[in-house]
Amino acid sequence: MDRSALKPLVVLGATGSIGTQTLEVASRLDVAVVGLAARRGSPAFLDLADQHPDAAVVVAAPAGDERARFESKLGNRVRFGPDSLVELAASPGATVVNGVVGAAGLEASVAALQAGNRLALANKESLVAGGPVLEAARTAGGGELLPVDSEHSALLQCLTGEDIEAVGRLILTASGGPFRERSAASLADVTVAEALAHPTWDMGPRISIDSATLMNKAFEVIEAHFLFGLPYDQIDVVVHPQSIVHSLVEFVDGSLKAHLGEPDMRVPIQFALTFPDRHPGPLQPFSLADHTLTFQEPDRQAFPLLDLGYEAGRRGGSAPAVLNAADEIAVQAFLDGRIGFGAIPRVVEGALEAVALRELHTVADVMEVDAEARSVASELAGTC
Numbered sequence: 001m002d003r004s005a006l007k008p009l010v011v012l013g014a015t016g017s018i019g020t021q022t023l024e025v026a027s028r029l030d031v032a033v034v035g036l037a038a039r040r041g042s043p044a045f046l047d048l049a050d051q052h053p054d055a056a057v058v059v060a061a062p063a064g065d066e067r068a069r070f071e072s073k074l075g076n077r078v079r080f081g082p083d084s085l086v087e088l089a090a091s092p093g094a095t096v097v098n099g100v101v102g103a104a105g106l107e108a109s110v111a112a113l114q115a116g117n118r119l120a121l122a123n124k125e126s127l128v129a130g131g132p133v134l135e136a137a138r139t140a141g142g143g144e145l146l147p148v149d150s151e152h153s154a155l156l157q158c159l160t161g162e163d164i165e166a167v168g169r170l171i172l173t174a175s176g177g178p179f180r181e182r183s184a185a186s187l188a189d190v191t192v193a194e195a196l197a198h199p200t201w202d203m204g205p206r207i208s209i210d211s212a213t214l215m216n217k218a219f220e221v222i223e224a225h226f227l228f229g230l231p232y233d234q235i236d237v238v239v240h241p242q243s244i245v246h247s248l249v250e251f252v253d254g255s256l257k258a259h260l261g262e263p264d265m266r267v268p269i270q271f272a273l274t275f276p277d278r279h280p281g282p283l284q285p286f287s288l289a290d291h292t293l294t295f296q297e298p299d300r301q302a303f304p305l306l307d308l309g310y311e312a313g314r315r316g317g318s319a320p321a322v323l324n325a326a327d328e329i330a331v332q333a334f335l336d337g338r339i340g341f342g343a344i345p346r347v348v349e350g351a352l353e354a355v356a357l358r359e360l361h362t363v364a365d366v367m368e369v370d371a372e373a374r375s376v377a378s379e380l381a382g383t384c
């Protein structure tokens with residue numbers, strides 16, 4: 001593959017789990033890094049800025065003396081605030097990896113697509129909360145939307161070269177999280193440390209908790225709906241504890257195509273940068289004989305957020321945005337020790353019922369719903 005054909009890279013959420021792995025992939029592929037963004041002006045971010053002297057740097061929400069420290073070290077290479085994050089996402093001719101966590105990533109995703117850029121999307125909250133708005137931005141700006149989530153990258157790889165009309169079902173695999181074998185009753189008082197201990201993936205705190213509740217899988221169902229344009233009846237979930245099969249596509253003739261490999265986010269990140277080409281990667285050859293693969297139905301009673309996600313997806317409009325915002329509040333309340341694990345679904349369901357359904361046309365529409373859902377969810381979390 002011709003490396004010079006790879007577009008220069010902007011990494012949003014550069015200090016996070018996805019961001020740092022993206023920078024490692026970029027270094028191996030020898031891709032130019034032209035932009036870096038994070039929330040805070042942390043020492044870790046300053047180190048990254050030093051390692052990439054040609055990159056424009058954005059600190060979206062500097063605190064204390066971070067602004068002064070970054071300005072004194074980086075001069076006019078650094079900018080501040082959420083608007084600068086959005087401007088960076090619109091850098092002409094770039095591949096933008098969005099590894100920001102939460103709904104804060106939405107406006108940057110829209111800007112990247114409107115500018116005609118390739119958006120390598122890890123920030124699934126963008127697509128869950130603002131699916132219709134992102135679709136409109138992609139159509140208007142001609143940008144390209146590629147998944148970084150391992151499941152959706154797997155689906156993309158299975159679908160490449162296939163006619164979407166020939167697809168029977170998309171089947172997303174779920175590891176089942178740390179509580180796969182637990183009953184609904186035993187989940188009420190699990191600790192934060194237990195919930196953060198994901199069995200197969202090493203990820204940031206919110207997505208780790210979302211994996212433990214299966215909310216993350218529900219988000220991925222909604223993400224798959226928007227990425228591949230299939231109705232919810234054609235998107236299924238199966239639990240696969242080993243996380244070796246990253247997802248499958250079933251075709252109308254009954255054939256199944258699956259994508260397999262070691263669980264390592266550097267692989268889907270790299271594919272989103274090099275698509276449709278492939279490039280040698282960081283993993284050793286895979287030994288099939290070393291693995292036993294098992295599959296089971298998800299326990300929908302113990303993990304009610306999975307079906308709630310389907311319901312929000314089918315309602316459409318603002319419902320997935322409410323789901324995302326309420327979950328973000330509920331997860332933070334759990335991480336802070338303010339509510340128990342079993343209260344997370346109650347907060348999310350309560351918010352989904354309380355916030356009126358409406359259509360979403362703009363980022364402002366999404367942010368309005370997001371704010372309302374957060375306020376309702378915060379109140380509900382206070383009474384749990």
Ligand SMILES: NC(=O)c1ccc[n+]([C@@H]2O[C@H](COP(=O)([O-])OP(=O)(O)OC[C@H]3O[C@@H](n4cnc5c(N)ncnc54)[C@H](OP(=O)(O)O)[C@@H]3O)[C@@H](O)[C@H]2O)c1
Binds near residue numbers: 039041100
């Ligand atoms: N980690 C995975 O394996 C994985 C897999 C699939 C999908 N994802 C998705 O990828 C996204 C990132 O996940 P992660 O695990 O990498 O999260 P993470 O480790 O918590 O990192 C989040 C990054 O976003 C930055 N950030 C947070 N709020 C921001 C804001 N308002 N403006 C600008 N930057 C902001 C953080 O900066 P600071 O460091 O300054 O706070 C950090 O760089 C999430 O949407 C997640 O669902 C992750």
